[in-house]
Amino acid sequence: MVDKQFELNDVVQMKKQHPCGENRWKIIRMGMDIRIKCLGCERSILIPRKDFTKKMKKIIEKAAE
Template structure:
């Protein structure tokens, strides 16, 4: 199953952040994906392949609001 995600989407990852939340916002896309924790504001840069593997589901998509 191909998961489609875009910039500014809020996603749920398989593992939660140490601060306790599981919601992340996509803030950069390319070969690497940068995601930002919605609770504490920390950001993490990871390869696209690891991001696609660890992505659980898309919670909110920004494509419908534009």
């Protein structure tokens, strides 16, 4: 299985949308756990990297270098 390549400040789409109705998330912290922030209501959640890679659908926008 190919590991998805994502970086800090990438905007990703998750398989399920947030209760606010938005499904775009920004990666704001990376490590063993990944913190993502909803771009609709600005709430953030911390999820394990393994769960994040399963639940991420695609990368919408790469971070500007």
